[in-house]
Amino acid sequence: MGDQGKELRLIAMAKSGWVWLHEKTGLPWWSTLVAGAVVIRAATFPLCLYGQYHADKLSSLAPELERIRAYVSRSSGTTVQKIRTFRRLRQELLKRSSSSSLKVVPYGKLVHIPLFITAAASVRRLAFQRYPGFESEGISWFKDLAAPDPWYILPIVNSAILIANTENSLKANEKPSLNSSKRSLGDLANSLRDPQIVDWMKIILQGMTILVFPLISHLPSGVVFFWTVNSLLNALQQTLLIGKGKRYVGLYNRTELLAQSKGLADSLFHDINTSVEDARLQLSRIQKFVMEYSKEPVRMFQEFLLNERRSKRLSLPLSAEIRKDETTGKDYVAIVMASPDEEDSSSKA
Structure with a gap:
């Protein structure tokens, strides 16, 4: 009523x-x-x-989305990974x-x-x-x-x-x-x-x-x-x-x-390639450091990461730790993605 x-x-x-x-x-x-x-x-x-x-x-x-679809289909990875990548790139295209x-x-x-x-x-x-x-x-x-x-x-x-x-x-x-x-x-x-x-x-x-x-x-x-x-x-x-x-x-x-x-897709591809190349350069410097410094690797590596972050040449949240190889039993330095807490503590140090 x-x-x-x-x-x-x-x-x-x-x-x-x-x-x-x-x-x-x-x-x-x-x-x-x-x-x-x-x-x-x-x-x-x-x-x-x-x-x-x-x-x-x-x-x-639509044409730009088809180019992104073709780009993702040519990339490596599983089907699920490709679907996620396409969705992420599609959202970025819509945003731009x-x-x-x-x-x-x-x-x-x-x-x-x-x-x-x-x-x-x-x-x-x-x-x-x-x-x-x-x-x-x-x-x-x-x-x-x-x-x-x-x-x-x-x-x-x-x-x-x-x-x-x-x-x-x-x-x-x-x-x-x-x-x-x-x-x-x-x-x-x-x-x-x-x-x-x-x-x-x-x-x-x-x-x-x-x-x-x-x-x-x-x-x-x-x-x-x-x-x-x-x-x-x-x-x-x-x-x-x-x-x-x-x-x-x-x-x-x-x-x-x-x-x-x-050209929106080309701009997106360019930024992706730039990010990948930047990551490769960062990892290349890290690998060079690991090869040059074998004594006290963890401490030296953490100092290196701190200097790299201060100079803004490193943006990846990386850390180092000693791990044991299950096959040979030997210790080795593992480069891992740091958790947010570890990253905060290292930056404060």
């Missing part, structure tokens, strides 16, 4: 918003519904723009490109859908209550916004736009240029770009649109008109975000994004 009360209060607030907009603007009700749909779409558009920008950016990293899977979450849709449902429910409430002006401030053949469309034109137009929007949205996702990112990114959104899955989704979504047509045709004209305007605005938004209108809203096309991300 409490949840229902909250829902009713929410719809009542939305209804009050419609009345306020109608009275403040002095527009007829059909124009008020158009204005309300524009306001809702405009309020959520920045979130949609943000998500689309990062979705395009993440998709453009300022990308993240969380940034491509469709926040705009997640916000817009409940707003649209609430607004449509409040329009339906206005129609059922026969709010003043609702029966006469329609337009053309649907003057009465509280009654269903007598010619079924609005339901037909709305269904056609919904089907077209579904077609365009899924078509954008099945572009071959995006398929390579499916396996690399491994997330659900990209797996849905598989052509067979896209075809099934198209059939299901368009079939649902046809099945709900009888329900739409019996709704008040005001509700269907508001829904139709929202569908038209959604089509315009798709054109701006995933169509030829990208440039007008500040989005880069795929060629530009590929050019921006090109």
Whole structure:
């Protein structure tokens, strides 16, 4: 009962918003519904723009991710080690490109859908209550916004736009240029770009649109008109975000994004090789020291490590200890990775 009360209060607030907009603007009700749909779409558009920008950016990293995959596959190690290495390098690549899977979450849709449902429910409430002006401030053949469309034109137009929007949205996702990112990114959104899955989704979504047509045709004209305007605005938004209108809203096309991300993998490989070479130099100096100093090796080695750290030529947390060879029984100096406590104590010394 409490949840229902909250829902009713929410719809009542939305209804009050419609009345306020109608009275403040002095527009007829059909124009008020158009204005309300524009306001809702405009309020959520920045979130949609943000998500689309990062979705395009993440998709453009597919070639670089494939290069990392090839690099890891050629490296030595077990399969588990290679998987861990690839994941670590992938995260580093995403970090360097300022990308993240969380940034491509469709926040705009997640916000817009409940707003649209609430607004449509409040329009339906206005129609059922026969709010003043609702029966006469329609337009053309649907003057009465509280009654269903007598010619079924609005339901037909709305269904056609919904089907077209579904077609365009899924078509954008099945572009071959995006398929390579499916396996690399491994997330659900990209797996849905598989052509067979896209075809099934198209059939299901368009079939649902046809099945709900009888329900739409019996709704008040005001509700269907508001829904139709929202569908038209959604089509315009798709054109701006995933169509030829990208440039007008500040989005880069795929060629530009590929050019921006090109070379990120090379930069990553260079840093890896530099780190490996630096580690080799550090170990080479250590080996040379061990060969030159055979007396009191542990003490001499610890002094050497301390000097190397002070001169900032050593960053590896190494230490030395005497161990006994199980086969020969002879003692030898073992170079080991020091624990954090040992490293702290040695640095204080």
